[in-house]
Amino acid sequence: MVDLLEVATEPSRRRLLQLLAHGERTVTELSGEFAVSRSAISQHLLLLEGAGLVAARKEGRNRHYRLDRAGMNRLRGLFDAFWTSELDQLVADAQDTRPRHAQGES
Amino acid sequence: MVDLLEVATEPSRRRLLQLLAHGERTVTELSGEFAVSRSAISQHLLLLEGAGLVAARKEGRNRHYRLDRAGMNRLRGLFDAFWTSELDQLVADAQDTRPRHAQGES
DNA sequence: AAGAAAGGTTAGCAGTCGCTAACGCATCTG
DNA sequence: CAGATGCGTTAGCGACTGCTAACCTTTCTT
Numbered sequence: 001m002v003d004l005l006e007v008a009t010e011p012s013r014r015r016l017l018q019l020l021a022h023g024e025r026t027v028t029e030l031s032g033e034f035a036v037s038r039s040a041i042s043q044h045l046l047l048l049e050g051a052g053l054v055a056a057r058k059e060g061r062n063r064h065y066r067l068d069r070a071g072m073n074r075l076r077g078l079f080d081a082f083w084t085s086e087l088d089q090l091v092a093d094a095q096d097t098r099p100r101h102a103q104g105e106s
Numbered sequence: 107m108v109d110l111l112e113v114a115t116e117p118s119r120r121r122l123l124q125l126l127a128h129g130e131r132t133v134t135e136l137s138g139e140f141a142v143s144r145s146a147i148s149q150h151l152l153l154l155e156g157a158g159l160v161a162a163r164k165e166g167r168n169r170h171y172r173l174d175r176a177g178m179n180r181l182r183g184l185f186d187a188f189w190t191s192e193l194d195q196l197v198a199d200a201q202d203t204r205p206r207h208a209q210g211e212s
Numbered sequence: 213a214a215g216a217a218a219g220g221t222t223a224g225c226a227g228t229c230g231c232t233a234a235c236g237c238a239t240c241t242g
Numbered sequence: 243c244a245g246a247t248g249c250g251t252t253a254g255c256g257a258c259t260g261c262t263a264a265c266c267t268t269t270c271t272t
Binding site for chain 2: 229234240
C-alpha cells in the first residue's frame with residue numbers, strides 16, 4: 001500500500017496536482033509542462049490514479065485527467081491529522097515571539 | 107538541498123515531528139517509540155535538523171531535540187502554497203457530493 | 213487502407229533511501 | 243580509575259524510485 005501523503009508530495013506529482021487544479025488536462029498537455037518524458041508523466045498519473053487522487057475520462061484517443069475530489073479531501077484530512085493543535089500553537093508562537101522568547105535562529 | 111515537504115512527509119520523520127510537538131525529547135526517548143534502531147532515528151533527526159525543522163540542545167551527554175518554530179512555519183507555508191484556492195474549492199465541493207466512504211472532518 | 217497521434221506497458225538502469233552494524237567520542241557513575 | 247551510557251559517524255546493503263527507451267494498441271486523419 002501507498003502512503004497518500006508521500007505520493008502527493010513528490011515534486012513532479014505535486015506539480016501535476018496543481019496543474020489539474022485548473023481543470024482537466026490530457027497526458028500530452030501535461031507532459032508539455034515538464035522536462036521529462038511523456039512516459040514518466042504517464043507513470044506519475046497512473047500512480048496518482050491508483051492512490052485515488054486523480055481520475056481519468058477517456059474521450060477518443062485522449063485521456064482527460066482531473067482531480068478526484070474525494071481523494072483530495074482524504075489528503076487534506078491526512079495533513080490536518082498531522083498538523084495537530086500542538087503544531088498550530090507552535091507556529092502561532094513563531095509569528096509574534098519576537099519580544100519575549102527570542103530563541104536564536106539565525 | 108532538500109525538499110522540505112518530502113523531508114517532513116516520510117512516515118518516521120512525520121511521527122518524530124508529532125512526538126516533538128509535545129515537548130523536548132532525547133534521542134533515546136524517541137527511539138523507544140520506534141521499532142527501528144537508535145541509529146536510524148538519529149539519522150532522521152539529523153536530517154530534520156539539517157532541514158531546519160528541529161533543533162537540539164546539548165545537556166551533559168544528552169541531546170534534547172525540539173521543534174524549530176521558524177522551520178515548522180516554513181513547512182506550513184509550503185503546504186499552504188501547494189493547497190491553492192482551486193484545491194480548496196474542489197474539496198469544498200466534495201463535502202456535498204460526498205461518496206459513501208468519507209472520513210476526516212473534525 | 214496507411215500513417216500519425218495518444219497513451220499505457222515493460223525492462224532495465226542509475227541514483228537514492230532507510231536501515232543495521234560497528235565504531236568513536238564524550239560524559240556520567242560506581 | 244573503569245565501565246556504562248548517550249549519541250553522532252561511517253560503510254555497506256537491499257529495496258525502492260524516477261527515468262528512459264522501445265514497444266503495442268487504439269483511435270483519428272487523409
